[in-house]
Amino acid sequence: MNEVWQIFSELTKDKKKLEFIDWGINISVYNPFSGDTHLLNLFPFEILQFLLKKPASLYDIAEYSAILCDEEHTEQWNKKVLTVLEHLKALELIDYQNKSLC
């Protein structure tokens, strides 16, 4: 639980930016690091937007998204958010740093 989630560090290192297009229900995101394009729904998109402002802990992301979705911030909700974060990490859109190393 010491991780701080952030936009994929290789992107920020190279001063590259994710590019988004809103298609209505879905949003496409272009990752200039991998060259891949992904289609996201609103929930992971809002998490990305949140992380674009500043890196955040799982707790903070879950807290923010719970308010956004009008949900209670429970342990179950944390797990749900963590699953989304892991997916976004697999797509090389985000990664995390260990707080103790910061």
Add this chain to the structure above:
Amino acid sequence: MPLSVLLKIAKTKGLNYSIGPFNICLKTDIPLFLETFVKMYASLPLINQACISDFHIQIKQKKGLRRLWHQQAVFTVDSSEPFEPYPYNLAYPLAEWGLNWCIALSAHQNIMLHSAVLEYKGLTVVFPATSGSGKSTLCSILMLSGWRLLSDEFSIIEPNSGKIIPIPRAIPLKNNSIDIIKNFSEKAILGPTFEGTKKGDVAHLAPTSESFLRQNEWGDPALVIFPKYDMNIRCNLSKEDKALSFVSATQNSFNYHLTQNRGYKALSTLIQKCDTYNLHYSHIDDAIKTLNQLVEDTVDKKTVVI
């Protein structure tokens, strides 16, 4: 020009011609190949003055003793031989596939999409599709019904303008499609049937002269239609979700990753400005009727807006 004279030129300095934005210098010593080439590209003017060629292509008989019992044809581009020799009688399909390969490997300043593109009543329609979707058959019949062919195998999108650069080429028909096209129209100019290629039986259909004459007129796409032949379905045209259309377009582009965010922007612009549809059909006549109607309705809609 008589074939014997053309063969003499083709053997020595080569035949220079343009397909869309590409200048090609073609040399060959295979009369059968040249005969088919002339039939396919009869209305394409040869370039007489000196020009810089994008591709120097040679289709020649393989030298060596083996030719005494098994003749082979070799495809060479800019002095390199990218493929194994083909049986001599398959020189023509080898040349067409070889030119596809040349364009696909070198036109990365543009976005290439595996799709047919045709124009009807001034409206450019993109048909992205993979092999086996019936794209070439549909494309051939539309062309023989008065649509202008911009491309069959793949389309080239100029990323700054979003327009389609025509590359009208002979359309490779496979297996059952050959007879369908033969029976569809007497106007169809078909080359010989090459039996037993890796893709089955293949015969080429010549583009219409209008397609060649207007090959420098870029198309401004207005419709993107994903066609799918399915023998068990009634003809059905339905609006396709834009986000899914965009993903399909990226998957149909074979240089999408190489073109990076230029490709992302070009394909997203294409989908944003076009109406997108799925077309499922079993009978080609129904498909043509549906497409003609759709184009006419779209033209009417645009006219009202103006």
